[in-house]
Amino acid sequence: MKKIIVTGGAGFIGSNLILKLFKDHPDWTIMNIDKLTYASDHNYLKPLKDSERYYFKKVDLVDRDEIKDIVKSFKPDGVFHLAAESHVDNSITGPEPFIQSNVVGTFNLLEECRQLWSEDPQSWKENRFLHVSTDEVYGELEDDGLFTEQTPYAPNSPYSASKAGSDMIVRAYYHTYRMNVVTTNCSNNYGPHQHDEKLIPTVIRNAMAHNPIPIYGKGENVRDWLFVQDHCEALETAFLKGKAGETYNVGGNNEWMNLDLVHKICDILNNELGQGPEGDYKNLISFVTDRLGHDFRYAIDASKIKNELGWEPSQDFDGMLRETILWYINKYSNK
Ligand SMILES: NC(=O)c1ccc[n+]([C@@H]2O[C@H](COP(=O)([O-])OP(=O)(O)OC[C@H]3O[C@@H](n4cnc5c(N)ncnc54)[C@H](O)[C@@H]3O)[C@@H](O)[C@H]2O)c1
Known part of the structure; x- marks a missing residue:
């Protein structure tokens, strides 16, 4: 039996990841550490509730004493x-x-993992810390070019700066202690379990309520969209096969301008729900004041993880976007 901690497992990607790891690794016991912020929903893991291979701790990672206790006992x-x-x-x-x-x-x-694992040479060699990060640490791109693992960090928002800070700490733990760490930097995810505040759920929720669909600025910002299951597959691959101290970019090779993506979602909603009093759901689009410091474009070169670890996205965007939309239609219909 291997004992694995997943943090943030009641969130969007974490809940999808735990369901996958639980199925893929019958010899793993999984401990989910999550503070249960507004963005989480532990109900997504209800199927695991009675399993002896799944544990949950409602803990804030900022609470050092609690984290020490969990790491030392688990x-x-x-x-x-x-x-x-x-x-x-x-x-x-x-x-x-x-x-x-x-x-x-x-x-x-x-730090708690470093202290525990360094007590035993075998654990120190074999036990791995996978740090999940974002492509936003690289800043923004113009119309051309892709983020590679060599792109200098240039985070623009407090969010991306905080992720960049954590990436740097993880990096330093490899260079200083040779701790077995791997970092992944991924593009925008879509799929079931995402909090209402994010773009795709926001479009669907407002369309279904016949409310204005807010789009920042002129809707010209570009993002590279990856299905959450593809991301989870990449995380599992990086954990099992990645090289210690390396970082891997993960992306969908699937760039969309926000406005085009919203149009696509509206087309699917028109088909699935039939048009509402407003006619085409696109008539609900309402341009709102742009986000401060809004990065123009993110796009990932994911050739390193493909060439070195054999991962590439396998899910078809049209099919998975439709499946995602059906999941949110079901969610918002039952509210
Ligand atoms: N969603 C994306 O498109 C995307 C893309 C690239 C990278 N990421 C990264 O993937 C990770 C997961 O993202 P997500 O979209 O699932 O986020 P999310 O907001 O849906 O979930 C985050 C989870 O972390 C928990 N959490 C937050 N602060 C905590 C704390 N102090 N202690 C314990 N638990 C805490 C929350 O309760 C929540 O369950 C994040 O690190 C994010 O930066 C996300």
């Missing part, structure tokens, strides 16, 4: 670290929780 063989404050808009209105959870929280868990 003695993890590996960590998937996803817990973070994740919404850029919130980091603009109130950056402090981002620094606390994303920087201090990462440090606390990393």
Whole structure:
């Protein structure tokens, strides 16, 4: 039996990841550490509730004593670290929780694992800390070019700065102590379990309520969208096969301008729900004042993880976007 900690497992990506790891690794016991912020929903893990291979601790990573106790008693063989404050808009209105959870929280868990694993040479060699980060640490791109693992860090929002800070601490733990860490930097995810505040759920929720669909600026910002299951597959691959001290970019090779993506979602909603009093759901689009410091474009070169670890996205965007939209239609219909 391997003992694995997943942090942020009641969030969007973490809950999808735990369901996958639980199925893929019958010899793993999983401990989910999550503070259960507004962005989480532990109900997504209800199917695991009675399993002897699943444990849950409602803990804030900032609480060093609690983290020390958990690490010392559970003695993890590996960590998937996803817990973070994740919404850029919130980091603009109130950056402090981002620094606390994303920087201090990462440090606390990393340091407790270092102390535990360094007690035994075998654990030190084999036990891995996978740090899950974002492409936003690289700043923004113009119309051309892709982020590679060599792109210098240039975070622009308090969110991306806090993630960049945590990436640097993890990096230093490899260079200083040769701790077995791997970092992944991923593009925008879509799929079930995402909090209402994010773009795709926001479009669907407002369309279904026949409310204006808010789009920042002129809707010209570009993001590279990856299905959450593809991301989870990449995390599992990086954890199992990645090289210690390396970073891997993860992306969908699937760039969309926000406005085009929203149009696409509206087309699917028109088909699935039939048009409402407003006619085409696109008539609800309402351009609102742009996000402060809004990065123009993110796009990932994911050739390193493909060439070195054999991962590439496998899910078809049209099919998975439709499936995602059906999941949110079901969610919002039952509210
Ligand atoms: N969603 C994306 O598109 C995306 C893309 C790239 C990277 N990421 C990264 O992936 C990770 C997961 O993102 P997500 O979209 O699932 O986020 P999310 O906001 O849906 O979930 C984050 C989870 O972390 C928990 N959490 C927050 N602060 C905590 C703390 N101090 N202690 C314990 N738990 C805490 C929350 O309760 C929540 O369950 C984050 O590290 C994020 O930076 C996300």
